[in-house]
Amino acid sequence: MSDDTLSGWEVVVGLEVHCELRTETKLFCGCRNVFGDEPNTNVCPVCLGLPGSLPVLNKQAVEYAIRIGRALHCRVQPSMFHRKNYFYPDMPKDFQISQYDVPVNADGWLELPSGKRVGIVRAHMEEDTGKTTHVGGGGRIHGAAHSLVDYNRAGVPLVEIVSDPDMRSADEARDYVDELRAILVATGASDGKMEEGSLRVDCNVSIRPQGSTALGTRCEIKNMNSLRSLGRAIVYEASRQVEVLSSGGSVVQETRHWDEADGRTHAMRSKEEAFDYRYFPEPDLVSLAPSQEWVRAVEDALPVLPAERRRRVAEAAGVQAGSEPVATVVRLGLDALVMATVAAKADAALALRRLANEVAGQLAESGVHDIDPDAFVRLVRMEHDGELTSAQARTVLKDFVADGGDPKAIARQLGFEAMGSQELAGAVETVISANPKEWERFSCGDDKLVGFFVGKVKAATGGKADLRAATEMLRRRRGA
Amino acid sequence: MSGPVHAIAADVRSGRRSAAEVLEEHLGRIAEREGSVHAFNLVTADAARQRAEQLDRAVAAGGDPGPLAGVPVALKDLICTRGVPTTCSSRILEGWVPPYDATVVSRLAGAGAVFVGKANMDEFAMGSSTEHSAFGPTRNPHDLARVPGGSSGGSAAAVAAGFAAASLGSDTGGSIRQPAALCGVVGVKPTYGLVSRYGLVAFASSLDQIGPFATTVADAALVLDAIAGHDPRDSTSLPDERAAAGSRLGRGAQGLRVGVIAELAGAEGISADVAARVNEAAEALAAAGAKVEEVSVPSVVYGLSAYYMIAPAEASSNLARYDGVRYGLRKPGADITDMYVATRSAGFGPEVKRRIMLGTYALSAGYYDAYYGKAQKVRTLIIRDFEAAYRSYDVLLSPTSPTTAFELGAKTSDPLTMYLNDVCTIPSNLAGHPAASVPFGTGDDGLPVGVQVLAPALGEPVMFQVAEVLEAAAPSSGGAA
Ligand SMILES: [Zn+2]
Numbered sequence: 001m002s003d004d005t006l007s008g009w010e011v012v013v014g015l016e017v018h019c020e021l022r023t024e025t026k027l028f029c030g031c032r033n034v035f036g037d038e039p040n041t042n043v044c045p046v047c048l049g050l051p052g053s054l055p056v057l058n059k060q061a062v063e064y065a066i067r068i069g070r071a072l073h074c075r076v077q078p079s080m081f082h083r084k085n086y087f088y089p090d091m092p093k094d095f096q097i098s099q100y101d102v103p104v105n106a107d108g109w110l111e112l113p114s115g116k117r118v119g120i121v122r123a124h125m126e127e128d129t130g131k132t133t134h135v136g137g138g139g140r141i142h143g144a145a146h147s148l149v150d151y152n153r154a155g156v157p158l159v160e161i162v163s164d165p166d167m168r169s170a171d172e173a174r175d176y177v178d179e180l181r182a183i184l185v186a187t188g189a190s191d192g193k194m195e196e197g198s199l200r201v202d203c204n205v206s207i208r209p210q211g212s213t214a215l216g217t218r219c220e221i222k223n224m225n226s227l228r229s230l231g232r233a234i235v236y237e238a239s240r241q242v243e244v245l246s247s248g249g250s251v252v253q254e255t256r257h258w259d260e261a262d263g264r265t266h267a268m269r270s271k272e273e274a275f276d277y278r279y280f281p282e283p284d285l286v287s288l289a290p291s292q293e294w295v296r297a298v299e300d301a302l303p304v305l306p307a308e309r310r311r312r313v314a315e316a317a318g319v320q321a322g323s324e325p326v327a328t329v330v331r332l333g334l335d336a337l338v339m340a341t342v343a344a345k346a347d348a349a350l351a352l353r354r355l356a357n358e359v360a361g362q363l364a365e366s367g368v369h370d371i372d373p374d375a376f377v378r379l380v381r382m383e384h385d386g387e388l389t390s391a392q393a394r395t396v397l398k399d400f401v402a403d404g405g406d407p408k409a410i411a412r413q414l415g416f417e418a419m420g421s422q423e424l425a426g427a428v429e430t431v432i433s434a435n436p437k438e439w440e441r442f443s444c445g446d447d448k449l450v451g452f453f454v455g456k457v458k459a460a461t462g463g464k465a466d467l468r469a470a471t472e473m474l475r476r477r478r479g480a
Numbered sequence: 481m482s483g484p485v486h487a488i489a490a491d492v493r494s495g496r497r498s499a500a501e502v503l504e505e506h507l508g509r510i511a512e513r514e515g516s517v518h519a520f521n522l523v524t525a526d527a528a529r530q531r532a533e534q535l536d537r538a539v540a541a542g543g544d545p546g547p548l549a550g551v552p553v554a555l556k557d558l559i560c561t562r563g564v565p566t567t568c569s570s571r572i573l574e575g576w577v578p579p580y581d582a583t584v585v586s587r588l589a590g591a592g593a594v595f596v597g598k599a600n601m602d603e604f605a606m607g608s609s610t611e612h613s614a615f616g617p618t619r620n621p622h623d624l625a626r627v628p629g630g631s632s633g634g635s636a637a638a639v640a641a642g643f644a645a646a647s648l649g650s651d652t653g654g655s656i657r658q659p660a661a662l663c664g665v666v667g668v669k670p671t672y673g674l675v676s677r678y679g680l681v682a683f684a685s686s687l688d689q690i691g692p693f694a695t696t697v698a699d700a701a702l703v704l705d706a707i708a709g710h711d712p713r714d715s716t717s718l719p720d721e722r723a724a725a726g727s728r729l730g731r732g733a734q735g736l737r738v739g740v741i742a743e744l745a746g747a748e749g750i751s752a753d754v755a756a757r758v759n760e761a762a763e764a765l766a767a768a769g770a771k772v773e774e775v776s777v778p779s780v781v782y783g784l785s786a787y788y789m790i791a792p793a794e795a796s797s798n799l800a801r802y803d804g805v806r807y808g809l810r811k812p813g814a815d816i817t818d819m820y821v822a823t824r825s826a827g828f829g830p831e832v833k834r835r836i837m838l839g840t841y842a843l844s845a846g847y848y849d850a851y852y853g854k855a856q857k858v859r860t861l862i863i864r865d866f867e868a869a870y871r872s873y874d875v876l877l878s879p880t881s882p883t884t885a886f887e888l889g890a891k892t893s894d895p896l897t898m899y900l901n902d903v904c905t906i907p908s909n910l911a912g913h914p915a916a917s918v919p920f921g922t923g924d925d926g927l928p929v930g931v932q933v934l935a936p937a938l939g940e941p942v943m944f945q946v947a948e949v950l951e952a953a954a955p956s957s958g959g960a961a
Contacts (some may be wrong), residue, residue, distance in 0.1 A: 045580050049801045051573070051681040052560040052582060054714050083797050085843070087820055094800035142815055149805070278843035280852060283686035283794055285715050 014165035027157035028055030039150035047155035049092030061157035064189035069105030090130035098126035113327035119164030325356030340373035379407035386468035483696030492550030499532035499550030545592030554647035569613035572827030582679020599634030626885035629659030654905025657917035661880035661930025672912035673718035676711030684791035701726035728945035739775030739873035764953035789855035796839030880930035884923035921955035
């Protein structure tokens with residue numbers, strides 16, 4: 001977000017993320033919950049809302065919701081379901097079963113890689129709607145020539161995660177979604193695929209004068225289907241609001257639609273927006289009261305989550321938890337390699353540097369990795385011990401990450417065998433005789449010159465010399 | 481007095497009579513009188529004959545079809561039957577055929593019953609006279625100029641006219657008990673959650689309950705025991721830890737404590753002859769050894785008002801799905817909104833529209849607390865008052881309907897007068913408690929009067945026990961018409 005467009009203003013962002021749970025079956029019936037099947041094949045009287053059908057709550061969905069709640073440090077509480085009433089052809093019952101004033105999870109937080117905490121208001125359960133495709137009329141229902149509805153998605157379990165308005169930039173909002181996605185995937189509750197719609201993000205954007213603590217009037221932005229469009233939408237919307245306020249107008253609280261093509265947000269027509277949902281308790285379901293034992297068992301089975309993994313890596317490598325390399329290796333799932341290095345008492349800081357820079361860069365291009373931790377640790381050790389120069393180590397690492405194998409064998413193949421000590425001694429002698437004055441000063445105690453000589457040795461050997469060994473040799477030679 | 485359901489099942493199981501023979505007797509009565517009574521939206525004679533033959537073959541092969549072997553049963557036309565149209569007596573479901581059976585249908589079939597047809601009703605069970613049917617009213621078999629009550633008027637009339645030995649109805653505010661009273665048969669609304677609602681087209685989900693009609697108390701208990709029990713498809717279904725409904729039959733009333741609800745016995749609108757029969761019923765129980773007293777259940781007087789907030793509110797949501805998109809009637813429109821409006825305007829009758837509007841209003845932003853919220857508080861109050869009463873009494877007694885059967889058209893122009901029919905029956909629905917209507921003599925017009933026996937949750941055994949004593953003491957049977 002460029003400062004000149006927002007000078008004097010601060011953007012305030014809160015996010016509502018809908019996450020599809022990857023349960024075997026739907027939330028209230030036994031139909032399969034899968035993406036991409038032939039339309040209207042995973043349907044039954046319940047998820048089609050046929051007269052006389054009744055919902056029965058899916059236990060696995062509740063367990064996944066609890067996993068999400070505890071992973072977000074929420075209070076898991078007795079809750080109930082409500083009906084949210086509105087007419088739309090992709091809703092078979094013309095109401096959605098959702099949680100309203102008493103959600104299963106409330107009052108948690110999520111820690112961004114920067115260390116900042118974003119408050120979580122609630123993470124509640126609800127059923128998904130079917131999927132409508134409007135043919136003609138610009139893809140909107142009004143004006144469409146006809147519409148096709150696929151009810152395979154109707155009744156798929158969702159958890160909606162509502163954040164506090166704690167984010168202050170588009171980047172922070174993206175970090176939040178990224179982190180939330182990592183948590184959801186780690187818990188096993190969701191596949192986190194934004195492109196398949198398993199993760200859908202709406203955001204509330206408002207602005208306020210820098211230094212103010214009051215919240216401005218917010219607009220809800222819908223229809224962003226990637227992190228990139230989320231960032232663009234927030235930047236656009238914030239600058240739009242700045243323009244409105246700067247020209248003496250006021251922001252109207254409304255829902256706005258992000259248009260990827262023109263890069264703007266547009267107010268949705270009031271006809272599509274002015275709903276009174278007439279919430280009331282769902283009489284076909286009983287209240288949901290997970291036992292403390294169950295919640296504890298679900299919590300105990302949670303894997304180590306990204307924030308804790310970052311803490312462990314940072315501690316192992318002796319760096320700040322909020323540092324970029326730490327966030328990178330955890331995001332890419334490379335932190336196990338750092339931890340393996342620590343376990344082998346090798347140089348974890350060096351391992352972190354190599355993973356966050358060279359390996360991360362390489363994976364960004366190739367996208368795959370299956371790195372043998374033991375072999376990786378051996379390579380870190382070879383570099384640390386001077387068997388390989390850092391340039392050599394990086395070359396070996398590249399081949400190793402791409403094709404696997406034994407780092408020693410790769411180094412040998414590349415002709416990176418550490419220089420024999422006799423060969424090194426010859427090179428050291430050559431350099432001493434070529435620089436008598438400097439040697440004289442070094443011999444008299446001017447230790448700064450060690451760098452000068454090591455550099456000369458490096459140049460003379462074409463970078464193949466083990467510089468640590470060369471340094472030791474120079475010092476021994478001076479004392480002799 | 482065990483009744484025709486018991487007799488038919490015993491005969492068919494033992495081979496004394498064939499299911500086919502029993503069925504033909506009933507089909508014969510249908511052929512004779514259905515034209516004037518109009519108890520059915522659909523008579524499924526062919527399927528019933530096939531079914532009866534199948535049962536007879538099973539018996540001949542040494543099999544036992546079950547406790548309802550060969551018993552002809554009518555189903556209210558909002559109970560889903562696979563492959564057989566289920567209309568709710570509404571145009572909006574035109575052309576819809578359920579792809580599945582309601583749990584009660586599977587259970588009755590499993591017990592050996594034979595389905596004779598789908599019984600007429602007030603549209604979506606909204607009404608007390610069966611005049612609000614899109615397919616024309618059902619008439620009272622005792623007097624064709626009069627209504628059979630409602631909304632399960634077809635089910636009640638079918639049993640009263642001998643078209644079926646038993647039937648199922650649904651009761652949201654009295655829709656089984658009131659027509660049972662007006663048609664002179666036994667009608668039972670079970671404890672909420674005792675009978676699965678899976679496959680019952682919903683009117684008001686928190687109040688709806690399926691229950692039996694029969695000509696005797698013992699028959700009603702037998703049918704109830706066949707359909708009751710936990711169903712994993714209904715989240716509000718109760719667990720199976722309970723005694724059979726008929727487990728206390730034949731024990732008399734000695735030592736039982738009976739409370740006559742003061743607020744209902746003397747309520748405004750209760751006609752003198754009905755009040756007199758309730759008094760006689762109370763005296764009969766006292767004569768049978770029960771301790772009978774008047775008891776106050778103060779909050780029941782608010783039941784009607786609370787009901788007419790809660791039931792329409794839930795209905796407005798339950799009936800939203802009839803939108804022309806997926807099944808049933810569709811009237812074309814310029815866009816989706818026009819199509820919704822055209823379809824629902826054409827498909828629903830005036831009483832259904834009235835309740836949808838009432839319920840939509842009650843749930844609207846800004847009104848929820850004043851209407852729906854307050855009604856739920858009344859509901860809690862009623863439950864509390866009943867609980868207090870049941871600390872001192874085993875069962876409670878009241879009229880079922882304020883009057884005997886009224887004439888067709890007498891109340892259709894004034895919805896409020898029609899709603900008052902349910903004043904005595906509604907409290908049990910709000911509380912989720914069981915209640916039964918038992919025929920007890922006739923009114924000054926010679927038409928049947930029903931007395932209501934109310935019991936606490938899962939109090940069916942004692943409710944049937946008392947109902948049976950009343951049945952035996954009743955001045956005239958009032959049964960078949
Ligand atoms: Zn389904």
